[in-house]
Amino acid sequence: xxxxxxxxxxxxxxxxxxxxxxxxxxxxxxxxxxxxxxxxxxxxxxxxxxxxxxxxxxxxxxxxxxxxxxxxxxxxxxxxxxxxxxxxxxxxxxxxxxxxxxxxxxxxxxxxxxxxxxxxxxxxxxxxxxxxxxxxxxxx
Numbered sequence: 001x002x003x004x005x006x007x008x009x010x011x012x013x014x015x016x017x018x019x020x021x022x023x024x025x026x027x028x029x030x031x032x033x034x035x036x037x038x039x040x041x042x043x044x045x046x047x048x049x050x051x052x053x054x055x056x057x058x059x060x061x062x063x064x065x066x067x068x069x070x071x072x073x074x075x076x077x078x079x080x081x082x083x084x085x086x087x088x089x090x091x092x093x094x095x096x097x098x099x100x101x102x103x104x105x106x107x108x109x110x111x112x113x114x115x116x117x118x119x120x121x122x123x124x125x126x127x128x129x130x131x132x133x134x135x136x137x138x139x140x
Contacts, residue, residue: 001079001131001132001133001134002079002131002132003077003078003079003132003134004033004036004037004077004078004079004132005075005076005077005078006032006033006036006037006075006076006078007073007074007075007076008029008032008033008073008074008075008076008094009073010067010069010070010071010072010073010074011025012069014028014069015069019068019069020066020067020068020069021066021067021068021069023061023063026061026063026094026102026104027059027061029074029076029094030059030061030076030092030094030104030106032076033076033078033092034078034090034092034106034108037078037090037132038050038054038090038108039051047124049122049124049125049128050110050125052110052111052112052113052119053110053111053112053113054108054109054110054111055108055109055111055118056106056107056108056109057087057107057108057109058105058106058107059104059105059106060104060105060106061102061103061104062102062103062104063101063102064100064101064102064103065099065100065101066101067094067101067102074094074095074096074101075094075095075096076092076093076094076095077092077093077095078090078091078092078132079091079132079133079134080129080130080132080133080134081105081133081134081135082135083121083126083129083130083133084121085120085121086109086110086118086119086120086121087107087108087109087110087118087121088107088108088121088129089105089106089107089108090105090106090108091103091104091105091134092104092105092106110125
């Protein structure tokens with residue numbers, strides 16, 4: 001299992017009145033990491049993987065500690081926790097070394113923009129996603 005690491009710059013406009021990164025900005029950070037993971041990293045030469053469109057069906061975010069604005073990027077680790085026939089769950093940790101600021105997940109549904117409806121994950125997409133698959137432990 002691998003994790004993709006995206007180094008995300010913190011922008012001045014992301015900061016709230018207290019000097020912390022605003023909670024809404026984290027959604028943009030997760031989006032940037034997910035886009036790099038799925039649309040820049042995944043498609044090989046001539047591959048149509050993930051280029052047909054997708055929609056976000058769900059976000060879950062746990063804010064663990066405030067992230068104070070700074071001039072150095074924060075690392076966002078991205079991996080996959082679930083793959084079904086027509087959706088995938090992407091997980092994230094926004095961190096700096098061992099310090100984790102946010103844990104989150106997004107359910108992404110591949111979407112056929114021309115037909116205006118969800119589509120199935122292709123064999124090529126599934127193969128890519130499985131390289132990053134890390135199942136979550138089930139609490140007992």
